[in-house]
Amino acid sequence: MMYRLQRLAIAFTLALGLSGCGMLPVGMQAGANDQVTAQKHKAGALSLIVLPEMGHSSLLDAIRGAKKSIQVQTYIFTNYDASADLVKALVERAQAGVEVKVILEANPYIPPKPLAPGEQPTFGNNVNKETIQALIAGGVRVKRSSPKFRYTHQKTMVIDEQTAYIMTLNFTNSGLTTNREYAVVDRDPSDIKELLKIFHADWEELTYLPKDPDLVVSPNNSRARIIKLIDSAKKSLMVQCEFVSDPEIAQHLGARAKAGVDVKVMMAHFDKDPNTGRDSNADSQALLNGQGVNQLLFNKSIKMHAKMILADNARAYIGSENMTSNSLDNNREMGVLVEDKAIIETLAKTAAKDWAAR
Structure with missing residues (x-):
């Protein structure tokens, strides 16, 4: 037991002091038992x-x-x-x-944030x-x-x-x-x-x-399950997500928009970098516009940190996954697929309010 506690203490010391120590990507793939249709939750x-x-x-x-x-x-x-x-x-x-x-x-x-004149960068602040x-x-x-x-x-x-x-x-x-x-x-x-x-x-x-079948888990099945949800939309897709930069996700959102689905995407608004004149969502905007997704909003009325996708006001994903390659393929992330009517109604009303508030 003492040896194990010592190992944990050493691990924490290294983790807190060494940026990136031990943080390696993984290539875990969804297995044959992966399911992309959620079972109904009980009332x-x-x-x-x-x-x-x-x-x-x-x-x-x-x-x-x-x-x-x-x-x-x-x-x-x-x-x-x-x-x-x-x-x-x-x-x-x-x-x-x-x-x-x-x-x-x-x-x-x-x-990173732009440094003020004379300000020195700091590292290792966990x-x-x-x-x-x-x-x-x-x-x-x-x-x-x-x-x-x-x-x-x-x-x-x-x-x-x-x-x-x-x-x-x-x-x-x-x-x-x-x-x-x-x-x-x-x-x-x-x-x-x-x-x-x-x-x-x-x-x-x-x-x-x-x-x-209800949980959306990275790096195991989140990409497949989120794409399945996006592809299921026949009338509308409402996305609230801090970051949207994954090319495959953008492609599937674009395919729905080109098929006549009302696709709206809300992302976090960031102030422009005074040194470059660009904000961190500029690439996401170009990527989505290039796929035909043109109803975009970088929310200023509220900080958009949620990660939510609502399809046809009937099915939703809520969780930690951003729509980025790292989040879907390399991180440990967790979300859930939801069809509960009360939750769906609340999500739809909240998203509509956020969209209108700009």
Whole structure:
């Protein structure tokens, strides 16, 4: 046991200090048992949290109500303002005897910003470091992300092996209070069982091929399942995603637009780089326009961090996957396919509001 703890401590030290250490791409392919049609969830198995409107109190309440176990797997987890509430709640449950495990990305990528005159670049600043230290000091079991994936970008939480939260948000102040985000509350036993198997595999750095037909999992099946959803659209496609840059996704969106489907894509708005005059979505715009997708919006009214695709106001994907090659093929990501009428209606209304707000 002591040897294992020492290994974990060494792994964390290396992960926090060495940018890119151990972060290798993988070529895991969907197997023959991959399915691209979701089974129906039972009535009441799913519900939806819409952020920022609904706030993060339900997430806090879920943590505070845990009796046996909590598993969190996420990309960025800060320890200030709203996110500090989650850190405190996890520590309190651990100290109350609940088994709390957290997997955090070892080297989260922070997009570079232009340097001010005379400003020197800084390196090796891991935004998860303070949270890792606070959680470990409070008795939470924390582990760096598996080196099997380029990044662990998944955003999930499972409470007492009974309720899962499949989210688009990081546990950050902006994710909890200002961004456009969604969280699916999932009580489906099959989904829960699969999420726990995946968490265990990633905790132990083992390989596991997901089998549940509802879950959208990178790097295993997300590309196939998201393309299947896009191709299923006959009347409309509404996409809300921070980044859309994958050529194959753009091609399939374009094919639907050329077939007469009303395709709308909302992405995050970024200020132009004063040095180049371009923003980080310029290539995405050119790519999508080149495929015939011309209804694009870079939201200024709200930070678009959600990852959601709504087909024909009847079927939807919600999860952590951006529409980028890295997200679909190399990262650990998690999403879910949804046909619940109440959730679909809420997604449609929210997306329409965001589109109108510009």
